[in-house]
Every structure is written in structure tokens, then in C-alpha cells.
Amino acid sequence: MFDFTFLWVLIIGFGVLMYVLTDGFDLGVGILFPFARSEQDRDVMMNSVAPVWDGNETWLVLGGAGLLAAFPLVYTVFLPALYIGVFLMLAGLIFRGVAFEFRFKAAPNRRGIWNVAFFGGSLVATFAQGAVVGTFIQGFATEDFRFVGGPLDWLTPFTVMTGLGMVVGYGLLGATWLLLKTDGETQQWARRWAYRLLAAMMVFFVIVSLWTPLVDEYVRSRWFDNLTWLWLLPLGTVLVAARLWRSLGRENDAMPFIATIALFALFYAGLLFSKWPYVVPPSYTFRDAASAPESQLFLLIGLLFVVPFVLMYTAWTYYVFRGKVRADAGYH
Amino acid sequence: MEFDPLLLSRIQFAFVVSFHAIFPVFTIGLATYIALLEAISYRTGDPNWARLSQFWIKIFAVVFGMGVVSGLVMAFQFGTNWSEFSYRSANFLGPVLAYEVVTAFFLEAAFLGVLLFGRNKVPPGVHLFAAVMVAVGTFISSFWILSANSWMHTPAGFELRDGMVHVTSWLEAIFNPSFPYRFTHMAVASLLTGGFVVAGVSAWYLLRGHAVTASRRALKMTLVMLAFAAPAQLVIGDYHGLNTLEHQPAKVAAMEGAWETREGLPLLLFAIPDAANETNHFEIGIPKLASLVLTHELDGEVRGLKEWSADERPPVGIVFWSFRVMVGIGILMIGVALWGAWLLYRRRALDSPALLRTLTLMIPLPFVAVLAGWFVTEVGRQPYVLYGVITAQDGLTPSLTGGMALFTLIGYITVYALVFTAGVYYLTRIVRQGMPDTPERVLDTTGRPKRPLSAADTPLDEAAEQAT
Numbered sequence: 001m002f003d004f005t006f007l008w009v010l011i012i013g014f015g016v017l018m019y020v021l022t023d024g025f026d027l028g029v030g031i032l033f034p035f036a037r038s039e040q041d042r043d044v045m046m047n048s049v050a051p052v053w054d055g056n057e058t059w060l061v062l063g064g065a066g067l068l069a070a071f072p073l074v075y076t077v078f079l080p081a082l083y084i085g086v087f088l089m090l091a092g093l094i095f096r097g098v099a100f101e102f103r104f105k106a107a108p109n110r111r112g113i114w115n116v117a118f119f120g121g122s123l124v125a126t127f128a129q130g131a132v133v134g135t136f137i138q139g140f141a142t143e144d145f146r147f148v149g150g151p152l153d154w155l156t157p158f159t160v161m162t163g164l165g166m167v168v169g170y171g172l173l174g175a176t177w178l179l180l181k182t183d184g185e186t187q188q189w190a191r192r193w194a195y196r197l198l199a200a201m202m203v204f205f206v207i208v209s210l211w212t213p214l215v216d217e218y219v220r221s222r223w224f225d226n227l228t229w230l231w232l233l234p235l236g237t238v239l240v241a242a243r244l245w246r247s248l249g250r251e252n253d254a255m256p257f258i259a260t261i262a263l264f265a266l267f268y269a270g271l272l273f274s275k276w277p278y279v280v281p282p283s284y285t286f287r288d289a290a291s292a293p294e295s296q297l298f299l300l301i302g303l304l305f306v307v308p309f310v311l312m313y314t315a316w317t318y319y320v321f322r323g324k325v326r327a328d329a330g331y332h
Numbered sequence: 333m334e335f336d337p338l339l340l341s342r343i344q345f346a347f348v349v350s351f352h353a354i355f356p357v358f359t360i361g362l363a364t365y366i367a368l369l370e371a372i373s374y375r376t377g378d379p380n381w382a383r384l385s386q387f388w389i390k391i392f393a394v395v396f397g398m399g400v401v402s403g404l405v406m407a408f409q410f411g412t413n414w415s416e417f418s419y420r421s422a423n424f425l426g427p428v429l430a431y432e433v434v435t436a437f438f439l440e441a442a443f444l445g446v447l448l449f450g451r452n453k454v455p456p457g458v459h460l461f462a463a464v465m466v467a468v469g470t471f472i473s474s475f476w477i478l479s480a481n482s483w484m485h486t487p488a489g490f491e492l493r494d495g496m497v498h499v500t501s502w503l504e505a506i507f508n509p510s511f512p513y514r515f516t517h518m519a520v521a522s523l524l525t526g527g528f529v530v531a532g533v534s535a536w537y538l539l540r541g542h543a544v545t546a547s548r549r550a551l552k553m554t555l556v557m558l559a560f561a562a563p564a565q566l567v568i569g570d571y572h573g574l575n576t577l578e579h580q581p582a583k584v585a586a587m588e589g590a591w592e593t594r595e596g597l598p599l600l601l602f603a604i605p606d607a608a609n610e611t612n613h614f615e616i617g618i619p620k621l622a623s624l625v626l627t628h629e630l631d632g633e634v635r636g637l638k639e640w641s642a643d644e645r646p647p648v649g650i651v652f653w654s655f656r657v658m659v660g661i662g663i664l665m666i667g668v669a670l671w672g673a674w675l676l677y678r679r680r681a682l683d684s685p686a687l688l689r690t691l692t693l694m695i696p697l698p699f700v701a702v703l704a705g706w707f708v709t710e711v712g713r714q715p716y717v718l719y720g721v722i723t724a725q726d727g728l729t730p731s732l733t734g735g736m737a738l739f740t741l742i743g744y745i746t747v748y749a750l751v752f753t754a755g756v757y758y759l760t761r762i763v764r765q766g767m768p769d770t771p772e773r774v775l776d777t778t779g780r781p782k783r784p785l786s787a788a789d790t791p792l793d794e795a796a797e798q799a800t
Binding site: 054057058060061062064065066068069070072073075076077078079080081083084086087090091093094095097098101102105106107145146147148149150151291292294295298299302303306309310313 | 397400401403404405407408410411412415416418419422423424425426427429430431432433434437438440442498499502729730731732733735736739740743744747750751754758790791
């Protein structure tokens with residue numbers, strides 16, 4: 001059971017979760033951008049993610065390259081199937097990245113255009129990522145290890161729903177992040193948005209949970225044929241959501257963000273275990289998708305050396321920029 | 333209307349990769365120059381060297397940032413448009429490309445932050461070490477990329493099982509036959525690109541009387557480097573060409589515009605290749621010179637394009653003319669470099685307005701030469717994507733339609749046009765702002781993010797400049 005391929009499942013699984021959690025909150029800050037109370041608040045919001053956002057996105061590149069190396073079938077089915085969606089996601093990420101850099105360098109009266117680019121890029125990239133999740137649940141039309149579906153298979157009512165759910169979810173991550181990183185009026189504003197977005201996210205949670213078994217028979221039989229331990233996941237979701245709701249009312253700065261991370265981890269686990277062992281549903285398991293063992297080993301050697309370094313650096317960056325952010329804090 | 337997904341995907345890949353390539357080719361050379369400046373500054377303690385280094389680190393930061401943004405797209409192109417090729421060759425290409433990403437991360441995580449932001453926070457020796465490691469890191473990154481690319485030209489160290497590549501020898505695959513030549517050729521191209529940009533900007537500053545002491549030093553040392561590197565590139569390029577002749581003779585035939593196999597092949601200075609009629613129009617050439625260059629004998633035999641069936645030949649016109657653009661600029665660079673060295677020897681270089689103006693005008697040319705060179709080698713291996721094993725047609729994503737490919741092609745052109753315009757505009761502003769006369773302010777770096785672009789604090793426009 002435990003071999004290189006399984007180890008690679010853990011590595012890629014960890015990388016994707018890291019990406020979703022970290023880039024999730026900075027994309028969420030972008031989604032909340034137009035609703036900010038003032039331009040000064042927008043400065044605070046950007047400052048709060050400025051030191052870390054591009055480090056967060058490096059997980060995406062590592063994920064892409066790691067998939068090609070360890071599970072090429074996932075890479076070569078997902079990307080053709082999500083062709084248009086991948087383009088929209090990349091365009092969105094590029095726009096918001098450029099907006100990030102140039103907003104601080106632009107004159108105050110010319111920041112409007114960069115604000116729009118930052119919001120629009122974040123929104124489109126997030127929606128596209130949510131649609132990827134929906135497409136994964138729907139499954140891919142494949143034949144002989146190749147994607148054979150159409151260009152818009154990834155855009156259905158169901159994937160639109162998961163896309164919007166992702167927008168709300170990242171928005172919640174962003175709001176609770178801001179709750180952690182700001183104080184005073186700005187924090188109260190973030191708190192109000194956290195309430196709204198948590199409520200909206202639970203609505204999406206219920207809709208997607210009810211809809212998923214209808215979309216996919218495999219998921220239905222896995223959940224309903226027998227009473228399994230899987231049911232602990234939605235139970236945990238409800239408990240964590242309740243804990244999050246209460247912590248929002250208690251002037252607690254860190255707990256809402258931690259609880260939101262826990263919510264995402266539970267959704268992620270639910271998604272993976274609903275489909276396990278399939279990684280290119282409905283036909284191919286992680287074993288079918290794996291590259292040759294010698295190729296997996298070759299990259300593993302380098303990765304085991306570098307990843308601890310990247311993790312240490314990431315932790316150090318977050319440590320250096322810990323604490324509350326203010327509008328005038330040193331960012332140019 | 334039907335669009336050809338193969339042609340559109342090729343155009344898209346060429347566009348995306350060309351756009352991306354101009355950033356790393358510059359940063360590799362520039363990183364080496366910065367490491368050298370830091371080393372001299374460390375040895376002498378003369379603030380003029382630190383001032384130069386600070387200025388070029390700012391430029392480096394912006395160009396590096398743009399390279400990262402455009403590189404993001406590259407990580408996905410292989411899957412979106414060339415999934416069949418990626419799937420069949422993933423056992424080699426996957427780990428090698430991932431190693432490039434991992435190297436870049438390691439570099440960024442460990443040393444880039446120290447180089448960009450650490451001047452006043454770490455001991456000078458540590459800062460110098462970081463500068464050297466960033467330069468080494470950029471070379472390691474290009475090592476992996478060029479290994480992957482060379483393997484696609486001269487595949488080695490693998491066997492096919494059910495059409496899938498399986499690596500039999502990592503050493504043979506990574507150090508495949510064309511890799512040493514391509515890597516050296518590209519490394520020197522990076523030095524030339526960085527060198528001509530530094531020389532051009534320094535010359536422009538001297539013409540305007542800006543930062544004279546620092547600019548004179550920068551120009552002097554760069555001219556010395558170019559006087560060695562530019563002629564050396566000609567020799568390296570010749571060896572690279574001989575390697576290509578051995579492994580991809582059809583590409584060389586296209587470069588020379590040679591249709592018939594013959595002895596004493598002329599070197600064509602001008603011609604309009606006509607693929608339909610398998611001939612050239614308006615040929616002007618130097619007799620026997622191509623044979624001399626390629627075989628090192630006046631009457632050496634060179635195989636012509638007619639040795640291959642029409643569907644095995646690369647598009648002749650693009651290869652033929654790209655090659656002439658590259659070599660033409662290369663010879664121009666040698667001429668300017670030697671002229672500069674001669675004036676330097678006569679102690680007149682830094683006061684010659686003609687040389688200074690020429691150097692300023694030369695700034696874009698190395699970039700054009702690099703892209704032309706890539707066009708020669710990439711178009712020249714058509715119709716294959718993995719030479720002799722997988723054609724571009726077979727490597728294409730099976731589900732890709734012409735409409736999809738057109739949509740993203742237009743999309744990437746739009747996105748890149750915006751990014752490129754903003755980036756070049758901003759770089760121009762940094763250059764125009766010039767080097768500050770006073771030593772660098774000690775910045776409050778406690779709240780400062782460790783990201784490349786924030787190392788440049790030049791405002792984006794005039795209004796912003798007045799506001800700060």
C-alpha cells in the first residue's frame with residue numbers, strides 16, 4: 001500500500017490544500033475589495049496580504065509541475081478539459097498580480113483602475129477554481145486515457161454553483177483573515193462580512209451536498225449504500241460552523257480564521273474521500289494516473305530537500321509580518 | 333469558418349514562450365553582473381560600485397517579476413495544448429521541468445529576499461553571498477529548462493513502451509547530445525544581452541552627463557567583457573551548428589537554404605526560398621563558404637532539403653531568415669564590441685559620442701537576436717515536437733478545436749500586451765529616474781514585503797511622483 005505513488009498522493013494533496021488555504025484568503029481579500037468602506041481601508045487590506053500573496057501562488061506552479069511529473073494523466077486530462085477555465089484563471093491571476101504591484105506605485109487619484117483589476121482578477125480566478133472542483137465531481141469524458149469531451153463540459157449549472165460557492169468560501173477566508181489582521185472600525189466591517197459570508201457558505205454547503213449525489217452515482221452509493229464514517233465529515237462541518245459563528249460574536253481575533261481553515265479542510269477531505277481512489281473520475285484511479293516509479297523517485301529526492309526549506313521560509317515570512325496591519329505600514 | 337488547432341497552438345506556444353524568454357535571458361546575464369558589482373564593492377568599499385549595484389538590482393527585480401508572471405502561463409501550456417506529447421513524455425519531462433520550478437523556488441526562498449532587501453540588514457559578506465547564489469540559481473534554472481528543450485531536439489537515454497517514454501539513463505537523457513552546445517550558446521547569449529543593456533544604459537547616462545563616475549566604470553568593464561564574449565559566441569555558435577548538422581541535418585539545410593545535396597555549397601547572403609517549387613529566388617551568395625563553415629572543407633558535401641520528403645521538411649523561409657537576422661546581429665555586436673575595445677585601448681571610448689550613441693541604439697538588438705535564434709532552432713525541428721519520435725500533429729491535445737485555440741491565443745496576446753506595456757513603461761521610468769546622487773536611504777524594512785517588484789520604489793507616473 002505505502003509506496004512512492006502513495007507518498008506522491010500525500011505530497012500533491014498537501015500542496016493543493018496549501019494553495020487553497022493560502023491563496024484562498026488573499027483572493028478573498030480581492031473579492032471583498034469593492035465593498036471596502038474607504039480607500040484607506042483598501043490600503044490596509046492590500047497591506048495585509050502584500051508580503052505573502054506571491055509566495056501563496058507559488059504552490060499553484062509547484063502543483064502544476066508536480067502533477068505532470070507524478071500524475072501525468074491528471075495533468076493531461078484536467079487541462080484540456082478545463083481549457084477555457086484554465087485560461088480565465090491564469091488571466092485573472094496575472095491581472096490581480098499586476099494590479100497589486102502598480103496600485104501602490106500609482107497616484108492616489110488613479111488607483112480606481114487597479115482596484116477594478118484586482119477585484120475582477122480575484123473574482124474570475126476564484127470562480128474558475130470552484131468550477132474545477134465541480135468538474136472533478138461531475139467526472140471527465142475519457143477514452144483510452146484521453147479527454148474526449150467538449151470545450152464547455154466544465155461549465156454546467158452544477159459547476160456554476162460550485163464556482164459561486166468557491167467565491168463565497170474564499171470571501172469568508174478573506175473576511176476572517178482581515179478580522180485577524182486589522183482592528184477598530186475595519187475589523188468590525190470584516191466581522192459583519194464574515195457573518196454574511198458564513199451564512200451564505202452554509203447555504204451553498206447544503207445545496208452542493210444535496211446536489212452532488214444526484215450528479216454522480218459513485219458518490220451516491222458511497223454515502224448512502226452503507227452508513228460509513230464519512231458522515232463524520234458533514235457532522236464536523238456543522239460543529240465547526242457553529243463554533244465559528246459563536247467566535248465571531250466574542251471579539252476573538254484568531255479563532256474565526258482557524259475555524260474557516262478547518263471548514264475548508266473538512267470540505268477537501270469530503271471531496272477526496274467521496275471519489276477515492278479515483279483521481280480522474282469516473283474511470284482512472286491514482287494508480288492509473290501515476291508516472292513511472294523511477295520518475296517519481298527522481299523528483300522526490302530533490303523535493304524532499306527543497307520543500308522543508310520553502311516551508312521554513314513561508315513560516316518565517318508569516319512570522320515577520322505577524323500582528324495588526326495599518327494603512328501607513330511601510331509598503332510602497 | 334474552420335481554424336487549424338495545430339497552427340494556432342504553434343503560434344500560441346511561440347508567442348507565449350518568446351514573450352517569456354526575453355525576461356530570463358536578461359536576468360541571467362544581469363544577475364551575473366550584479367554579483368560581480370557586489371564582489372568589487374565588497375573588495376574596494378568604494379560607494380560608486382554599491383550605487384551601480386543598487387540601481388541594477390531595481391531593474392533586476394522588475395524584470396524578474398515579469399518573468400515570474402509570464403512563466404506562470406508556461407507551466408500550463410504543455411497540458412492545455414500539447415497534452416498528448418506531455419502524456420507520452422511525462423516520465424522524463426515532468427521531473428525535469430519540476431526541478432526547474434523547485435530550483436526557482438529555492439532560489440527565491442533562500443537568497444532573492446536577502447539580495448533585494450538585505451543590504452542594510454545582513455553583513456556585507458552575506459549580501460555578496462546572496463548575490464552570487466542568485467546568479468548561480470538563474471544558471472541552474474536555465475540548466476533544467478535547456479536540458480528539457482535539448483532532449484526534445486536530440487532525445488536520448490529512454491525507450492518507448494506502448495508509445496510512452498521510459499527513462500533508461502537519467503545521465504544520458506539530461507546530458508543529451510545537443511545540451512552542452514545549447515547551454516553554452518544560451519549562457520553566452522545571456523551575458524551578451526545583459527552586457528549590451530548595461531552598456532547602452534550607461535552610454536545614455538554619459539551622453540546626458542548623469543552619474544558620470546559610476547556610468548564610466550560600468551561602461552568600461554562591460555566593454556571589456558563584450559570584447560571577449562561577442563567573438564566567443566561566434567565560435568560557440570559554429571560548434572552548435574556542427575552538432576545540429578550531425579543530429580538534425582534538415583534544419584541546417586533550411587538554415588542554408590540548400591535544396592540540392594552538393595559539394596562546395598555557397599553561403600547565401602540573400603535569397604527568397606520557395607518551398608512550393610523547391611528552389612530559391614534572387615540568390616546572392618559567397619561560393620563554397622557554407623561548406624567551409626559546416627564541414628571545415630571547401631568542397632565538403634552538405635545534404636539538401638530534397639533528401640527529405642516534403643512533409644519531413646521544416647518551413648524553410650522562417651528558418652532561413654531568422655538565421656540571417658541572428659547571425660547579422662551577432663556580427664554587428666562583434667563589430668561594436670571590438671570598436672569599443674579599440675577606443676578603450678586608445679583611452680577615447682568614454683568620450684566618443686558616436687560610440688555612446690551606437691551603444692544606446694543597440695539595446696533592443698540582443699533580444700531580437702535571441703528570439704531569432706530560438707525561431708531557427710524551434711521552427712527548424714518541425715514537423716517534430718520530440719525529434720524523430722512524436723510530430724507536433726501527434727502531440728496536440730486531441731480534444732482541442734480551432735475555436736478554443738483562437739480564443740486563448742487572442743486572450744494571451746491581450747493579457748501580455750497589457751502586462752508588457754505596463755512593465756516596459758515602468759522600466760523606462762526607472763531608467764529615466766536614474767541613480768540617486770546620495771547614498772541609499774536606510775529603508776524601514778520591517779513592514780516591507782519580500783517580493784521582487786517592491787524592491788523598485790520608483791512611482792508609476794508623474795502624478796504619483798509628486799504625491800510622494
